[in-house]
Amino acid sequence: MYRSHSCGELRASHINTEVILSGWVQKSRDKGFMIWVDLRDRYGITQLIFDEERTPKDMMEKAKSLGREFVIQVTGTVIERESKNDKMPTGEIEVLVSKLEILNAAKLPPFTIEDQTDGGEDIRMKYRYLDIRRNPVKENLIFRHKVTMEVRKFLSNQGFIEVETPYLIKSTPEGARDFVVPSRMNKGQFYALPQSPQTFKQLLMVGGMDKYFQIVKCFRDEDLRADRQPEFTQIDCEMAFVEQEDILNVFEAMTRHLLKEIHGINIEKFPRMLYDDAMRLYGNDKPDIRFGMQFGELNEVTKHKDFPVFNNAELVVGIAVPGGNVYTRKEIDALIDWVKRPQIGALGMVYCRVNEDGTFKSSVDKFYDETDLSKWAEITGAKAGDLICVLSGETNKVRAQLSALRMELATRLGLRKSNEFAPLWVVDFPLLELDEETGHYHAMHHPFTSPKPGQLEMLDTNPGAVKANAYDLVLNGNEIGGGSIRIHDKKTQATMLRHLGFSDENAKAQFGFLMDAFEYGAPPHGGLAFGLDRLVAILGGQETIRDFIAFPKNNSGRDVMIDAPAFIDEEQLKELNIKLDIQE
């Protein structure tokens, strides 16, 4: 037996008990005649004590030899600690060691195993198994486990069945790029790894499973932006015989349950917002509503005042920065530089101070008088002491720019509190999205999303205006889930695919099995998928998903710990009926 207790469990009530503990040496203090060792395991830290008077000489020598991260086993007696440490759950006691065994020595770790480490991202990823020993990472992984257990319990209690769908499926040209897997047994053919189990969950509805869920890995071979992973985890859900309202209610209840179980927070009813309103008021389809700073559109009150920039702009829009009037001219210039960075791309920024006495001072006083500016304040909701920031230009671009500024300022102002949770449903998404490069429309959600009743016909006349039965769940400015009511009849699905540019032949080759299935009695159905990595990060009050993934990949899609991907044998390639053909 390696241990009778964990390192987090001994209390004053255990005094005089003989115990066996195993763990890692967190650190030791050697006073010559006395040695204290902090012994660590997943459950906590217990102080061990060796002293000249009570410890045999050879054991003192052995204790002196212990380095950081050595793995040891000790037998000893729990005794009262002289100087108690009320910051540690085990702080009332220590263990006087009578037997010490070194189970495994350890080289000096390449970074310190402490909550605040001296290791950079790269070295921590290379030695991720050491990084996981650190409390923040360990606690994140335990937190992730707790969230998934709660999700499973909740959904299972609601009658959802977790069904495993296959990982070796078929490549589809729609959406992101697939990872593919050459089939040895089917020469020249490839499986694809699922971008999501979308079609399978729909087939489970056709199969009468009624309520399905799965916590499942999904794969996308995309050029990795920061904080994207080639493999990621979804809480994937689908229900039959439901309308949008039914789905929203179930998953609102699930999210409410998580917030309650994990943070003790009760949120009665999640607000809902139309996609169009989200774009108008926040420039963004996933607004962070923990704070205000809503957009005020200023076209009406800025036009025809001889300021050509605003006169020529499709949209003039501003926000009020609470207390922003304290910014110096230099600080405001820095802000202007910030919005002009290529990542944001604004051409400039107009600002207007709202002084404490209610007067205004703007960067465009030449064109606008107090009356004009008071209207700006009214529309943006600016109060005395605030700063109004105004951007202008093409609607989509300027909204994205002002949204980025709003988030940046809120972060600087401490308005994005990590212990505050503001969920929001965004509903009535457009069905299609115009790809500006190709001029083609593609499905905003995916090709299986149903248009709003009666809008199918508009696909021919005004495709961009067709709204979908599609919804996102937003939490603190992050999309944590999204879904839709699906098309469940072959004809509509065929029409839809035609509008997305599929030839009938391609539609049949790619999705024939699904459309065939629709002919054998498909129920109305819909669903939703949560991005688990992000959900867990946001619930954990953080934003970096990598910190909640045990073994993440870097921005080049590499696992630097195991050094993957890697070259494989010629023999292996031959068996798979492929050869390398490196493109320059």
Next chain:
Amino acid sequence: MYRSHSCGELRASHINTEVILSGWVQKSRDKGFMIWVDLRDRYGITQLIFDEERTPKDMMEKAKSLGREFVIQVTGTVIERESKNDKMPTGEIEVLVSKLEILNAAKLPPFTIEDQTDGGEDIRMKYRYLDIRRNPVKENLIFRHKVTMEVRKFLSNQGFIEVETPYLIKSTPEGARDFVVPSRMNKGQFYALPQSPQTFKQLLMVGGMDKYFQIVKCFRDEDLRADRQPEFTQIDCEMAFVEQEDILNVFEAMTRHLLKEIHGINIEKFPRMLYDDAMRLYGNDKPDIRFGMQFGELNEVTKHKDFPVFNNAELVVGIAVPGGNVYTRKEIDALIDWVKRPQIGALGMVYCRVNEDGTFKSSVDKFYDETDLSKWAEITGAKAGDLICVLSGETNKVRAQLSALRMELATRLGLRKSNEFAPLWVVDFPLLELDEETGHYHAMHHPFTSPKPGQLEMLDTNPGAVKANAYDLVLNGNEIGGGSIRIHDKKTQATMLRHLGFSDENAKAQFGFLMDAFEYGAPPHGGLAFGLDRLVAILGGQETIRDFIAFPKNNSGRDVMIDAPAFIDEEQLKELNIKLDIQE
């Protein structure tokens, strides 16, 4: 709202309630003036009634038009049923329909959606979404969900943390063939899909996670024998600071919990058997101990009696078939033909009848007298009325042959009862296994398994005799789980890999990250993995894992429903820096 109740929920207490139901038309009986429709969903079947007197004429017409598997929604009143059906939970009532809506018509399904279907395996797999509507398949999937929920709850309550390990990892030449995934971003390099998360779970132990589990897909590109799948699911577990005994106790408790929760069966203590004994007594490392028929080795009592077949045999071994003396000569001849089939490969079979009066009649009376044969009976445990079947030859071969015969006879005799559960630990597996083709030893479990204490040295002198800290959990003659105590120091791991034929260079390239990790304070650790597909099938009283997988692949690794794998675009291949190179 599509429904107020499910189709399995209405009882006499609901009489006079107005309800809304949705589901599939299971069948309808049309008596002209009256139409009954069985409406089905996941939860059950409810009888709907339409009749001339109470149903408007156009609705009668619509009801007449309903075909099997149409999806409909009805509003109606729950009424008492005239002829009650106590075989159905809803058999006391029916619903008099006041509103009927056809949500989706259905083509006639290619096989009947009944518990006993007329569809063969191939057609059912092509239309798996229809197959899933059938109770046996649906119930299997729900059963699988229940088992996994119980496993997760049990392990979570025991302090295990479910950690997701990556799917895009690195190919290793050891073990079965990997499925690989070309990396677009790392030209010419490949990921591999995990055959198991083995090294990652060990790294989690090095990382101090202490108790890990994961229900996870694994992948093996093997030539598919019957009832093997290229992707399969494991309950993967690992613990730190444990000895074999600790692991056996935890997972015995888990299995006991499952048997109790699922079948209400209490099994106090699982028996344990040495690998060597299992091979000697059952010819098999996964003996079915629901019944006896243990092997009796007869070399001592058959040699030197002028029967050259036995005299020259490495092993002469028999089993007593309970009540087998009733077999006619023809039946016994058929049995001899059975063991001589190429799949079994015996050269012949000697038999000996034990008559009711205690006398013997054997096929080798020329060589053996009553005294000799009475010893055979004693050693095999044969009683009056039994039949002793004896095979002889090379030890390994003859054991496998007699084991196959034992299982076949037990099946014919009805001794393998599907509602009886006989778990068994098989322990002390050999560390290495001789590959007879190459003459090389390879790891019987995997290269990370630790040899029994003090036996490492024997690797040089008598490698085949080295026993491992490895164990299997057997249930009803099936291996449902297996694991080992792992090597946790670099030196032993390096020695082990050398003995498995890895050059130091290869060992470093493949497993360097693991051996490096062992130098930074690796705790003693070990674990176990259950094959979930098989566990669920066996717990469900069945043996075919395919029946417990939602979307299985066929023996060529194809998903015939979605028609995968498939050819992919030239463009896609180019992006992945590969081209086809089909070997003839």
